[in-house]
Amino acid sequence: xxxxxxxxxxxxxxxxxxxxxxxxxxxxxxxxxxxxxxxxxxxxxxxxxxxxxxxxxxxxxxxxxxxxxxxxxxxxxxxxxxxxxxxxxxxxxxxxxxxxxxxxxxxxxxxxxxxxxxxxxxxxxxxxxxxxxxxxxxxxxxxxxxxxxxxxxxxxxxxxxxxxxxxxxxxxxxxxxxxxxxxxxxxxxxxxxxxxxxxxxxxxxxxxxxxxxxxxxxxxxxxxxxxxxxxxxxxxxxxxxxxxxxxxxxxxxxx
Amino acid sequence: xxxxxxxxxxxxxxxxxxxxxxxxxxxxxxxxxxxxxxxxxxxxxxxxxxxxxxxxxxxxxxxxxxxxxxxxxxxxxxxxxxxxxxxxxxxxxxxxxxxxxxxxxxxxxxxxxxxxxxxxxxxxxxxxxxxxxxxxxxxxxxxxxxxxxxxxxxxxxxxxxxxxxxxxxxxxxxxxxxxxxxxxxxxxxxxxxxxxxxxxxxxxxxxxxx
Numbered sequence: 001x002x003x004x005x006x007x008x009x010x011x012x013x014x015x016x017x018x019x020x021x022x023x024x025x026x027x028x029x030x031x032x033x034x035x036x037x038x039x040x041x042x043x044x045x046x047x048x049x050x051x052x053x054x055x056x057x058x059x060x061x062x063x064x065x066x067x068x069x070x071x072x073x074x075x076x077x078x079x080x081x082x083x084x085x086x087x088x089x090x091x092x093x094x095x096x097x098x099x100x101x102x103x104x105x106x107x108x109x110x111x112x113x114x115x116x117x118x119x120x121x122x123x124x125x126x127x128x129x130x131x132x133x134x135x136x137x138x139x140x141x142x143x144x145x146x147x148x149x150x151x152x153x154x155x156x157x158x159x160x161x162x163x164x165x166x167x168x169x170x171x172x173x174x175x176x177x178x179x180x181x182x183x184x185x186x187x188x189x190x191x192x193x194x195x196x197x198x199x200x201x202x203x204x205x206x207x208x209x210x211x212x213x214x215x216x217x218x219x220x221x222x223x224x225x226x227x228x229x230x231x232x233x234x235x236x237x238x239x240x241x242x243x244x245x246x247x248x249x250x251x252x253x254x255x
Numbered sequence: 256x257x258x259x260x261x262x263x264x265x266x267x268x269x270x271x272x273x274x275x276x277x278x279x280x281x282x283x284x285x286x287x288x289x290x291x292x293x294x295x296x297x298x299x300x301x302x303x304x305x306x307x308x309x310x311x312x313x314x315x316x317x318x319x320x321x322x323x324x325x326x327x328x329x330x331x332x333x334x335x336x337x338x339x340x341x342x343x344x345x346x347x348x349x350x351x352x353x354x355x356x357x358x359x360x361x362x363x364x365x366x367x368x369x370x371x372x373x374x375x376x377x378x379x380x381x382x383x384x385x386x387x388x389x390x391x392x393x394x395x396x397x398x399x400x401x402x403x404x405x406x407x408x409x410x411x412x413x414x415x416x417x418x419x420x421x422x423x424x425x426x427x428x429x430x431x432x433x434x435x436x437x438x439x440x441x442x443x444x445x446x447x448x449x450x451x452x453x454x455x456x457x458x459x460x461x462x463x464x465x
Binding site for chain 1: 282286288294299300301323333336368373376378409417418422426429432438
């Protein structure tokens with residue numbers, strides 16, 4: 001259960017809860033005796049026995065013959081297998097950085113390389129994880145930017161959504177009224193963070209940034225307030241748009 | 256070149272198979288992307304690895320795997336196992352949606368589409384013979400069907416739509432469990448759940464800023 005600080009159309013704000021609504025198929029696998037199988041993570045090859053390490057060890061400076069030499073070594077002596085570690089169960093693992101010498105790097109610097117869609121570098125900057133901005137002293141503003149459902153459904157890719165729910169009787173009234181208001185207008189409300197309500201929503205430190213759109217539905221005394229999240233417009237990349245347009249134009253001109 | 260996706264469209268007698276080309280769209284293609292580079296003190300690029308529980312074994316990319324074991328700890332070949340769903344019933348594998356034409360006979364409402372989390376979007380290149388279907392989509396029709404890219408146990412819900420520019424798209428989603436809540440159903444804000452769903456003053460939403 002998460003929380004979010006939300007403002008209504010009257011400028012009143014309150015911290016309310018958010019609930020995940022995604023579904024995932026929970027599979028179980030049964031063996032021939034109808035007993036449940038258990039999944040484990042195993043070590044296939046430690047870093048000092050993988051292709052890079054073995055190539056350096058057996059291929060050395062052999063150039064084009066390096067792989068042939070390595071193949072001979074694999075056939076002759078199974079150097080890729082470490083009887084102590086290959087196939088061992090992995091648990092309590094930690095993610096680390098390793099330098100080109102395959103040693104753990106302890107003092108590292110992280111950079112963000114911003115690239116254009118064609119892959120060219122636009123900017124290189126020190127990495128800075130953005131903090132969450134949905135449950136802060138600055139509530140998410142009621143932007144008043146309402147977009148009719150019939151106009152928005154095919155403009156964005158709504159990749160995720162959260163259900164906003166009350167945490168007490170007062171917030172039930174607060175959210176019910178909000179849902180009813182949006183339902184009557186048959187619209188989604190654009191929701192943003194920051195003092196002007198223009199920043200994308202970030203739900204946890206370093207998490208994905210989304211644009212939020214609030215939808216309300218009611219049924220009797222019950223309500224369903226949905227925060228739709230999108231980080232992609234439903235539009236074709238330039239090249240595809242041209243291609244689709246050309247074919248379509250050809251089809252239209254055909255008698 | 257990806258395989259064409261064939262839709263079977265039209266009423267009985269006049270129905271035709273329409274082969275669409277498809278290309279996945281994502282943020283990288285529309286807005287660019289951010290690569291993260293980690294360097295050590297000497298400025299050399301570093302890579303990620305796993306440090307095993309013994310505190311000394313390092314495992315690089317592709318160096319680990321998932322395996323299935325029986326209750327006695329013996330390795331099990333996945334092909335010999337039976338998949339079971341949440342209700343305890345065996346699940347059957349669905350074929351790839353590329354294996355046969357997809358029948359377009361069921362339409363979805365806007366609310367139904369909005370009830371799904373869309374996990375992938377593909378721009379479709381229509382064939383010459385699709386003006387009738389395109390006209391329907393541009394008029395706001397939404398076709399829905401089960402979809403599986405490679406075949407599998409858990410098909411997605413496919414939606415065939417057109418964007419405001421009239422370009423056809425295939426959206427793949429998963430249903431969500433939205434519920435109407437009443438006064439009595441008060442949420443517990445202390446319940447342990449990390450929620451990760453995964454500056455501009457204008458009305459337009461600037462997606463590139465993210």
